[in-house]
Amino acid sequence: MKVFLRKKAARDVGPRVNQWKGARASQISDHRQQARREKLVSRGRRALRIGQWIVGLAVLAWGLTAATQEMGPVLQDWLEIREIEVEGIHHVTRPEVLERLVLKPGVGLHQVSTAFLAERVQAHAWIKEATIERRPPHLLHVTVLERTPAAIIRMGTDHWLSDESGYLLAKLGRQDDETLPLLTGLEFQAIQRGEARVRNAIQSGVVLAKLIASTLDGRIEVDLANPANVVASANGVRFQFGDDSLVDQWERFRKVKPSFKTASSEGRKREVTEIDLRYDNRVIVRERV
Known part of the structure; x- marks a missing residue:
């Protein structure tokens, strides 16, 4: 007498599927949800810190702008160029050097470029080198090396x-x-x-x-x-x-x-x-x- 047994169907080949059931499966699911919540919280905190930095920098920039506007006239008066010293001239005259500087009345030491002024002075045929120095509060010093x-x-x-x-x-x-x-x-x-x-x-x-x-x-x-x-x-x-x-x-x-x-x-x-x-x-x- 033959006994016929039904063969189990073969499973498809593929990635392994988590088949934990019961309490173990529930525990794993809770861990995953908690990890997601912690990741979201971390991202939120990072975004909050960046926002705080942006707001802080904006407030600082506004404060500096307001302070500059308020202190501008005072700073201008403190650093206004009121005296110009010229050293090292023999063939070149002082008025010739001042003419090359082309400084506007009331300009401050902080408003001039010493390198640019030196280039202007050196454009004179007799002047080989020129050095410009700021000497607060009101002095601009010019040192000239003439050609021989x-x-x-x-x-x-x-x-x-x-x-x-x-x-x-x-x-x-x-x-x-x-x-x-x-x-x-x-x-x-x-x-x-x-x-x-x-x-x-x-x-x-x-x-x-x-x-x-x-x-x-x-x-x-x-x-x-x-x-x-x-x-x-x-x-x-x-x-x-x-x-x-x-x-x-x-x-x-x-x-x-x-x-x-x-x-x-x-x-x-x-x-x-x-x-x-x-x-x-x-x-x-x-x-x-």
């Missing part, structure tokens, strides 16, 4: 005063200053545009003039028309330089210069008219015939 005249640049019939960096300081017209070296062979437009090659040429000319003046007397003249062949003259002697270092070329001449005195002491009088230093390791001396 280093050479006369002749362009056409006009003479210009220049510093060692090639900045034009003043136009002298036909007037000259023979205490300074004379530079020629330069273009006025190129100097005005501040071209680097011209500035470099002026700087080289000033350096060369100082080197020659340390060895020879008299005024130094330097022709800078050709940077590869600078020509200088002093006491009727013409010096030709190549495109190598001017300092090295002059040092080469200084080493052989004592030989001129020796030859003169031996009764052979030399009237040197030109010294050519354009060639490596050579000093070519040309004499008047």
Whole structure:
């Protein structure tokens, strides 16, 4: 006799389902609800704190604005600029510096930008550097470093005063200053545009003039028309330089210069008219015939 048993239906494959029943299932459900409530409460507290900070900052900003409006006239009176000191001027006049500052009457120390005022003052041709300091309650202090005249640049019939960096300081017209070296062979437009090659040429000319003046007397003249062949003259002697270092070329001449005195002491009088230093390791001396 066959006994037929019904097979249980197979369950679908899937994630495990919590099948706890009774008190255990109720306990788990309570824990979940409590966790949700605590999370909601935490979010609410965080939002409340952020709101309190926003309100506090708004109140603080309003208070500062109100205080500034109330204290503004008092602060303006306390820090009003009533005195300006100018230090370091020699060629520049005090009115010229004040004109560059362009300060309105009644302006306060706290209302000006020292960096901006310094840029205005430095726009003057003679002024190399300027420093502006606030010195409460009413003093604005200006310290100026002027450019130093280093050479006369002749362009056409006009003479210009220049510093060692090639900045034009003043136009002298036909007037000259023979205490300074004379530079020629330069273009006025190129100097005005501040071209680097011209500035470099002026700087080289000033350096060369100082080197020659340390060895020879008299005024130094330097022709800078050709940077590869600078020509200088002093006491009727013409010096030709190549495109190598001017300092090295002059040092080469200084080493052989004592030989001129020796030859003169031996009764052979030399009237040197030109010294050519354009060639490596050579000093070519040309004499008047």
